[in-house]
Amino acid sequence: MMKIMVNNNRRTYKFPVPYTLLRLASRLLTSRFVQRKLRKRLDQLNEPADWRAMPGENPDTASNRLKLEVALAILENASTKPALREVIQELQHYKGMALIDVQSQDGRRFRIEL
Numbered sequence: 266m267m268k269i270m271v272n273n274n275r276r277t278y279k280f281p282v283p284y285t286l287l288r289l290a291s292r293l294l295t296s297r298f299v300q301r302k303l304r305k306r307l308d309q310l311n312e313p314a315d316w317r318a319m320p321g322e323n324p325d326t327a328s329n330r331l332k333l334e335v336a337l338a339i340l341e342n343a344s345t346k347p348a349l350r351e352v353i354q355e356l357q358h359y360k361g362m363a364l365i366d367v368q369s370q371d372g373r374r375f376r377i378e379l
Contacts, residue, residue, distance in 0.1 A: 267356070272374040284357060291349040295340055303340070307333045 267282040293299060307330065339345055356379055365377040 268376075268378045270374070270376040270378070272372075272376075274372050284353060287353050287356075288350070291346070291353065295346040295349065300337065300340055303333055303337045307337065 266284065267287065269280040269282060271278045271280075359379050361379065363376060363378045365375065367376075368374040
């Protein structure tokens with residue numbers, strides 16, 4: 266189980282994330298449903314901004330298109346799903362190891378531990 270800990274000056278929040286939830290998230294991200302939704306959003310970004318734009322949002326930016334294109338290229342790759350499965354399987358062998366442990370000067374701390 267992966268443990269996420271967020272500590273500010275007043276409270277500490279701990280979130281346990283089971284590996285089954287990670288597997289489910291990886292399957293969802295690599296599903297064809299998500300790929301279709303990303304492709305549809307990418308097509309919307311390629312069209313000129315008009316009534317679809319939400320207030321305060323500029324959907325016709327090159328950076329948004331580039332981010333979606335990169336994400337879609339990674340998710341559409343056939344080797345992504347098995348690679349994610351192997352990564353999650355390997356993470357289970359390193360229990361207790363800290364992946365991220367960051368502390369700011371004002372005392373906030375963020376830690377991800379296996």
